[in-house]
Amino acid sequence: xxxxxxxxxxxxxxxxxxxxNTNASWIGSRLADAGLAHYRxxxxxxxxxxxxxxxxxxxxxxxxxxxxxxxxxxxxxxxREAMAVAASVELQRDEDYAVRLRAYWEQRxxxxxxxxxxxxxxxxxAIPLENPKGTAPGLRLDMxxxxxxxxxxxxxxxxxxxxxxxxxALRDLAGGGDAVMVSRLIRTWGESESMVGEILDDLFDxxxxxxxxxxxxxxxxKVRLTARATTAAAAEDLIAPIEAEVRxxxxxxxxxxDGDTIEEVIYALLRVRGWSLGTAESATGGMIAAxxxxxxxxxxxxRGSIVAYQEDxxxxxxxxAAATIADHGVVSEPVALEMAAGAASALGxxxxxxxxxxxxxxxxxxxxxxxxxxxxxxxxxxxxxxxLPGDRERVRTYTTTSALHHLRLALQGAL
Amino acid sequence: xxxxxxxxxxxxxxxxxxxxNTNASWIGSRLADAGLAHYRxxxxxxxxxxxxxxxxxxxxxxxxxxxxxxxxxxxxxxxREAMAVAASVELQRDEDYAVRLRAYWEQRxxxxxxxxxxxxxxxxxAIPLENPKGTAPGLRLDMxxxxxxxxxxxxxxxxxxxxxxxxxALRDLAGGGDAVMVSRLIRTWGESESMVGEILDDLFDxxxxxxxxxxxxxxxxKVRLTARATTAAAAEDLIAPIEAEVRxxxxxxxxxxDGDTIEEVIYALLRVRGWSLGTAESATGGMIAAxxxxxxxxxxxxRGSIVAYQEDxxxxxxxxAAATIADHGVVSEPVALEMAAGAASALGxxxxxxxxxxxxxxxxxxxxxxxxxxxxxxxxxxxxxxxLPGDRERVRTYTTTSALHHLRLALQGAL
Numbered sequence: 001x002x003x004x005x006x007x008x009x010x011x012x013x014x015x016x017x018x019x020x021n022t023n024a025s026w027i028g029s030r031l032a033d034a035g036l037a038h039y040r041x042x043x044x045x046x047x048x049x050x051x052x053x054x055x056x057x058x059x060x061x062x063x064x065x066x067x068x069x070x071x072x073x074x075x076x077x078x079x080r081e082a083m084a085v086a087a088s089v090e091l092q093r094d095e096d097y098a099v100r101l102r103a104y105w106e107q108r109x110x111x112x113x114x115x116x117x118x119x120x121x122x123x124x125x126a127i128p129l130e131n132p133k134g135t136a137p138g139l140r141l142d143m144x145x146x147x148x149x150x151x152x153x154x155x156x157x158x159x160x161x162x163x164x165x166x167x168x169a170l171r172d173l174a175g176g177g178d179a180v181m182v183s184r185l186i187r188t189w190g191e192s193e194s195m196v197g198e199i200l201d202d203l204f205d206x207x208x209x210x211x212x213x214x215x216x217x218x219x220x221x222k223v224r225l226t227a228r229a230t231t232a233a234a235a236e237d238l239i240a241p242i243e244a245e246v247r248x249x250x251x252x253x254x255x256x257x258d259g260d261t262i263e264e265v266i267y268a269l270l271r272v273r274g275w276s277l278g279t280a281e282s283a284t285g286g287m288i289a290a291x292x293x294x295x296x297x298x299x300x301x302x303r304g305s306i307v308a309y310q311e312d313x314x315x316x317x318x319x320x321a322a323a324t325i326a327d328h329g330v331v332s333e334p335v336a337l338e339m340a341a342g343a344a345s346a347l348g349x350x351x352x353x354x355x356x357x358x359x360x361x362x363x364x365x366x367x368x369x370x371x372x373x374x375x376x377x378x379x380x381x382x383x384x385x386x387x388l389p390g391d392r393e394r395v396r397t398y399t400t401t402s403a404l405h406h407l408r409l410a411l412q413g414a415l
Numbered sequence: 416x417x418x419x420x421x422x423x424x425x426x427x428x429x430x431x432x433x434x435x436n437t438n439a440s441w442i443g444s445r446l447a448d449a450g451l452a453h454y455r456x457x458x459x460x461x462x463x464x465x466x467x468x469x470x471x472x473x474x475x476x477x478x479x480x481x482x483x484x485x486x487x488x489x490x491x492x493x494x495r496e497a498m499a500v501a502a503s504v505e506l507q508r509d510e511d512y513a514v515r516l517r518a519y520w521e522q523r524x525x526x527x528x529x530x531x532x533x534x535x536x537x538x539x540x541a542i543p544l545e546n547p548k549g550t551a552p553g554l555r556l557d558m559x560x561x562x563x564x565x566x567x568x569x570x571x572x573x574x575x576x577x578x579x580x581x582x583x584a585l586r587d588l589a590g591g592g593d594a595v596m597v598s599r600l601i602r603t604w605g606e607s608e609s610m611v612g613e614i615l616d617d618l619f620d621x622x623x624x625x626x627x628x629x630x631x632x633x634x635x636x637k638v639r640l641t642a643r644a645t646t647a648a649a650a651e652d653l654i655a656p657i658e659a660e661v662r663x664x665x666x667x668x669x670x671x672x673d674g675d676t677i678e679e680v681i682y683a684l685l686r687v688r689g690w691s692l693g694t695a696e697s698a699t700g701g702m703i704a705a706x707x708x709x710x711x712x713x714x715x716x717x718r719g720s721i722v723a724y725q726e727d728x729x730x731x732x733x734x735x736a737a738a739t740i741a742d743h744g745v746v747s748e749p750v751a752l753e754m755a756a757g758a759a760s761a762l763g764x765x766x767x768x769x770x771x772x773x774x775x776x777x778x779x780x781x782x783x784x785x786x787x788x789x790x791x792x793x794x795x796x797x798x799x800x801x802x803l804p805g806d807r808e809r810v811r812t813y814t815t816t817s818a819l820h821h822l823r824l825a826l827q828g829a830l
Binding site: 014015016017018019020021022024025026027028029030031032038039040041042043044045047050054057183185192193194195197198204213214215216222224279281283284285286287288289290292293294296297298299302303304305306307308309310312313317346347348360361362389390391392393394396397 | 426427428429430431432433434435436437439440441442443444445446447453454455456457458459460461462465469472487488489490491523527528530531547548569571630631632694696698699700701702703704705707708709711712713714717718719720721722723724725727728732761762763775776777807808811
């Protein structure tokens, strides 16, 4: 087996779902960036036997086991003790560290609770890893042929310790690194996962470096290319022609790569033109505005939104003609277009997105799942009627994402 | 060992850190709500041997193993096959399901890629779990004394399948035939977990059937009462007096029980008075309106919202006086009160919630994390300034929840 790393997050709060395990994804992406194989992750609660068992099981498979959490001063912080038990060594007081701990508290003008000295107890033979952001040091400890690392669970402490101490050690342990792994995500929207799979089927078969994989989430299909080579540049060279072929075949379905978001792509397109943005929403009830305002720095471009949930607000605030509603129904393309025009005028924006629809459970004048979206730019207006399956929340969420992608396509001149 | 559940998330994208494992925290919190022991979670990539090994290792310890992900139609979807191998049974084509799959695609006027038929292959003896939100069915399969469940990795498909099929089965399995377990969640907002703990401290010590536990997530503290008895009615009888005591001590901090949501509680309070509702949002950008319109049937009460992200929209559409902004700054209690009054007038609503704040990363006229919320009802107006830690998304999310709870308290006359 080639060199591999496993990750164990320690903490009952993770099992109870009180916090999300972002350390696992953060460390996973760091390991992937470095081309290090990482096949398994585990979560265990604050229980000595189970932490010990998890360390031993991971150590039997992997060359390195990284633990996060359980390094604090309270009774349920058991990671140090579990490492000692797993490696069959004693816990010893590190007197130098005890002195530094006391100094840390004195500097802050507070008396140290004696229980905090627990943080200076370390498995015999362990090397402490400095923690500039907190009091709990990390640890490195040999357990047979496996190397254990322990880092704090608090992300602000974990991140610098991992980058400064753990990552350089991992590169050394991996033995000069005769393989680097590089991944590229190509993000698409507008086709099913199986259709994207069929479009790229022969590449999936013929290319084993890079390998291809498909990831689906929230209507988006991501194509992942993963290459291994002796250097990152060589891996990029392997990826480049396949990426070009994938992009060529998928065309305007591709909206970005790697960490790009559709919101950021939209703002980049708007800023090039100097256009401002607003929304007029009925069935989505503010969801499009909420997503667009989640982006830091959006206030140079996003101006506002009118959530016109009731018909008389569509007429009164967005200037939709009562006759248009009477003639076509409130869920109709003419109404969506008038909503977009009304939003552009009322909010003073260059670009407006408007939604009217029947999200259920009670039908409007059109069947449930009928959602009409309009995009108005200074260059023209586009309108589209969608017929969506699923319940209210799914229809609203899909419509929101769909509206953002239609906006993107309109700004790219691809509608 | 008592009854326990383990969770395995399947997906290379999780190991590579491309997505965060929110399914783990969601399922963890569902299990905690139900009082089911859950000691370990694992993540494995899309590799048959490793998925099989993870299923067997978890099955050797736990009574139930829940898997998520790997149920799609593409080649890297291996969960069905891994379950068959782990349980030593064959994969068989479910012809009924194959017919339904074809019908699903036909209804949508699209041709089904043949590869999708893979989703109709199931381990022999498996019971399919219906997936109303997608095409991949879930599975239930016996592996010796352990029961395996597989659910989709897409949260919108996982959530209803888990609640509709997996959770009822878990309650049956946990009861073991001769005991029924009933849990009651009492949902509170506005106090820390430690304060709720102090208020209920003696009950925690004195009551062992039902037992009490505290669960914290997203600012909400849940008190869980779990009783065991020979019948559900007998368990309910054990819970009733303790629940009454808990509710009495916690007073208006309690907003609901079990699956109640703050949104539903608000609509129930509004309908009693016959009052309509709208919002005026700056820093939350439509998030409050989006949450309020997520509730089916809200259109009898919710009328609309004005997202006034820019100052001139606050003045032009909400009628905030320029002098008020000049005197107090745009993030101020007088501005929030004028926004609420303006929304009530512009939207024609009885009750309005307004938000102005500084969510970061760039400060407005007040420090980042300063969020002002106003609630206006026909009986009076209330305004509150919050000083919140954390980044933009955390500040916006907490403010949204906080606004809903202040609205609830105002409607209950408890502000």
